[in-house]
Amino acid sequence: MANKVKINVTVNGTQYEREVEPRLLLSDFIRKDLGLTGTHVGCEHGLCGACTILMNGQAVRSCTHFAVMADGADIKTVESLGTMDNLHPIQEAFMEKHALQCGFCTPGFLMTAVEYLEGNPNPTDEEAREAIDGNFCRCTGYENIVEAVKLAAKKMADH
Amino acid sequence: MKPAPFDYYAPTTVAEAVEKLAELGYAGKVLAGGQSLIPAMNFRMARPGALVDLGKIKELAYIKPQADGSVAIGTMTRDTAVEEDEFIRKNFPIVAETVSYIAHKQIRNRGSFGGAIAHADPAAQIPALAVLLDAKLKVLSTDGERWEDAVDFIIGPFMTTLEPQELLAEVVIPPLPANCGCSYQQVSRQKGGYAQAAAIAKVVMDGDKVKDAQVVLFSVGETPIRTEQPNKVLAGMVPSTELIESVAEYVGANECDPGTDLHGTEEYRRNLVKVLVRRALLDAIERAKK
Numbered sequence: 001m002a003n004k005v006k007i008n009v010t011v012n013g014t015q016y017e018r019e020v021e022p023r024l025l026l027s028d029f030i031r032k033d034l035g036l037t038g039t040h041v042g043c044e045h046g047l048c049g050a051c052t053i054l055m056n057g058q059a060v061r062s063c064t065h066f067a068v069m070a071d072g073a074d075i076k077t078v079e080s081l082g083t084m085d086n087l088h089p090i091q092e093a094f095m096e097k098h099a100l101q102c103g104f105c106t107p108g109f110l111m112t113a114v115e116y117l118e119g120n121p122n123p124t125d126e127e128a129r130e131a132i133d134g135n136f137c138r139c140t141g142y143e144n145i146v147e148a149v150k151l152a153a154k155k156m157a158d159h
Numbered sequence: 160m161k162p163a164p165f166d167y168y169a170p171t172t173v174a175e176a177v178e179k180l181a182e183l184g185y186a187g188k189v190l191a192g193g194q195s196l197i198p199a200m201n202f203r204m205a206r207p208g209a210l211v212d213l214g215k216i217k218e219l220a221y222i223k224p225q226a227d228g229s230v231a232i233g234t235m236t237r238d239t240a241v242e243e244d245e246f247i248r249k250n251f252p253i254v255a256e257t258v259s260y261i262a263h264k265q266i267r268n269r270g271s272f273g274g275a276i277a278h279a280d281p282a283a284q285i286p287a288l289a290v291l292l293d294a295k296l297k298v299l300s301t302d303g304e305r306w307e308d309a310v311d312f313i314i315g316p317f318m319t320t321l322e323p324q325e326l327l328a329e330v331v332i333p334p335l336p337a338n339c340g341c342s343y344q345q346v347s348r349q350k351g352g353y354a355q356a357a358a359i360a361k362v363v364m365d366g367d368k369v370k371d372a373q374v375v376l377f378s379v380g381e382t383p384i385r386t387e388q389p390n391k392v393l394a395g396m397v398p399s400t401e402l403i404e405s406v407a408e409y410v411g412a413n414e415c416d417p418g419t420d421l422h423g424t425e426e427y428r429r430n431l432v433k434v435l436v437r438r439a440l441l442d443a444i445e446r447a448k449k
Contacts, residue, residue, distance in 0.1 A: 003166055022167030022210070025201070044161065045198035049265060058239070058268040064197045065269070068167050069190075069214055112265065133350045134263025 007071040011036065012080040020067045027051045029067035030077060038078040038107050042136070049135035052108040053077050059115040078107035081114070089155035090114060090148075099148035101139035108135050113149050121153055128153075162200040166209040173218055173299060173328060179211050181301045181324045187211055189326060191235060191274025194266045195283075219273075219328065222247060228334030234273025234327050239264070241272050251332060253341035257288045257359060260343060263351045276309065277327045279382070281316045282353045284343075287383035289330060291341075291359050291375040297329035304328075316381045336371075338364045340446030344435040345378075348422055354378040355423050356415075356431035360389075360439035364447040369393040372443075374410065374436055379417035379428055386414045389440065398444055407437035 004019045011034060018033060030039045030053070039062060042050035046064040053062045054076040082088035087095070090113050100106045109132060116123070116131040123131060128149040129142070137145060170176040180187050188207035190196060199205035213219055219235035222244050230251060232241065241247055242258045261267055261275075261284050275285035276296065289296075289309035296312050298305050298321065309330075312319050321327060335341070345357035356379045363371040372389040388409045396402060411433030419425045 005167055005169075021164065023162040023164055023200075025162075025197075045201050046194060046262075046266060049263070052265055055268075059265045060269050061265050063201070064194055064266075066162075066167070066193075066197070068169065069193065069212060071169070072215075116264070130350070131264070134265050 005068045005071075007068055009067075009070045009073055009075055011075045012077060018067075022066055022068050024067045025063055026053075026065040026067045026070050027062035029070075030062060030075075033067075036077050036079050040104055040107050042104070042108075047136070048105070048108070049112060050105050050108040052111040052135065054111055054115060057115070059112050076111070078110055081110060088114075089159055090117070090152040093148040093152035093155055094145075097144045097148040097151055099140065099144040100137075105135060105137045105139075109137070109145060113152060117149070117153050117156055121157055123150060123153055125150070161203065162197075163203055163206040165207055167212065168209065169212045169215050171215045171217075173216060173326070176211055176213060176216060177299055177301050177324070177326055180326060183209050183211070183323070185323050187323060189213060189274075189277065191277065192237065192269045192271035193274075194262070194270040195275075195278050195280060213271075213326075224250075225331070230332050232272050232330045232332070234271060234277075234329060236272045238267035238270045238272060238275075242267065251292075251335065253292075253335075253343065253359070253361070254288065254332065256341075257284050257343045260284055260345060260354075260357075273327045273330055276312070276330065277319060277321055279313045279315075279317050279319050281381055281383070282378040284357070284377070286313055287357070287359055287375045287377035289332075290383045290385055291361055291373060292332050292335075295331045295333070296327055297331070298325050299328045300325045310385060313382050335361075336363050338370075338447055340364070340443040340448070342439045342442035342446065344439040344442070346431050346435065356417065356428050356435055358432065358435040358439040360436070360443040362393075362440065362443040362447050364444065367397050369396055369398050369444070372398075372440065374439060376410070376415050376432060376436075379415040379432055381416070384415055386410050386436075388414060389436070393440075398440070400441075403437055403440050406440065407433045410436045 040050040042048035044063045051062040186208035190210040190212040219233045221233040223231045294309040341361045345354035347354045361373045372393040374386045376384040411429045417428035
């Protein structure tokens with residue numbers, strides 16, 4: 001058995017100290033060890049973007065990281081965005097524009113859009129499409145997601 | 160969890176890292192950004208006995224302009240950092256442009272510049288770019304350092320001259336000459352997907368005439384391919400569209416080795432090479448004149 005490694009990570013503002021096997025994927029650590037099942041696991045090899053989280057403020061795929069690589073990192077998952085009573089502007093925009101059907105891919109889109117909109121507050125259609133090119137949605141055909149990203153930008157500017 | 164078990168080490172200095180690699184020998188494998196290695200491990204196509212993670216070695220992530228106009232890029236510099244760096248964008252725009260074609264933002268945020276060269280994926284952008292720009296690579300081990308040209312370093316698909324105890328530490332890109340223009344061209348099934356064929360051109364002009372014309376292809380052979388025909392035909396010539404067309408035709412027919420897979424046939428890819436070499440040369444010449 002491989003050596004276990006002690007890690008310290010901050011997830012959504014809470015600090016966790018855990019001992020993990022090196023091969024434990026960050027996505028599985030977030031879901032199973034921490035019980036934060038908002039992060040969805042799709043392809044598990046870096047294609048679909050469903051497991052996107054923020055690591056030190058940058059959007060990354062949690063399935064292409066081992067939990068040990070997140071030692072010392074500040075992580076934000078979809079649970080950090082809003083609550084049922086107080087949605088994040090991006091969540092509101094996705095709801096208003098019907099940007100989801102089954103919802104499986106949505107957490108990844110939201111976390112990708114959060115990072116993007118912080119640096120690009122006023123995206124064109126083209127830019128909004130490019131921003132989400134690393135995320136798969138198998139239901140919507142993307143049109144409403146693009147609309148939602150643009151609406152979210154507006155909402156965040158007015159916020 | 161899907162990867163096979165492995166031992167994990169996270170050194171914080173280069174000295175510790177090379178010592179650990181020397182100790183592990185063939186059991187050890189360097190973990191850089193992990194954006195290629197970890198998917199391969201998830202599929203258990205790769206089953207290293209131990210990983211030496213470079214993620215905590217701060218001294219390996221930097222972009223340093225050198226006195227001679229070259230730029231030194233630390234192996235752990237993330238793709239996004241290279242893409243967004245002001246010095247790179249101004250002095251080596253082709254580097255930022257090429258990096259922007261790598262996969263998606265989430266992957267560029269973590270993928271590393273040196274790691275991509277050490278991985279030597281024949282469909283990857285950075286190894287081809289390193290060959291085109293005559294990059295020099297600094298390789299470290301407990302025996303000291305050695306330097307190698309990128310073109311000699313990459314010897315096959317996913318194969319380099321790197322020994323198990325060695326670490327690719329730095330990539331140095333020499334300055335681009337005056338009146339130089341570069342262009343990146345690819346065709347892929349979707350944005351961010353692997354290129355079915357790609358070409359990067361670097362052209363130096365002398366007035367109306369071509370002084371030097373280099374084109375490197377990738378995704379159409381076992382390694383990045385440094386083509387010979389463009390410079391053979393174009394050097395010293397006024398680059399007419401007929402000449403460029405004939406060069407592109409020749410390269411597509413003779414200087415690449417694409418395979419057939421479910422995304423495209425060999426014939427189709429040879430045709431893509433022809434089209435992309437033409438586009439890359441025309442664009443590079445145009446930029447060189449500016």
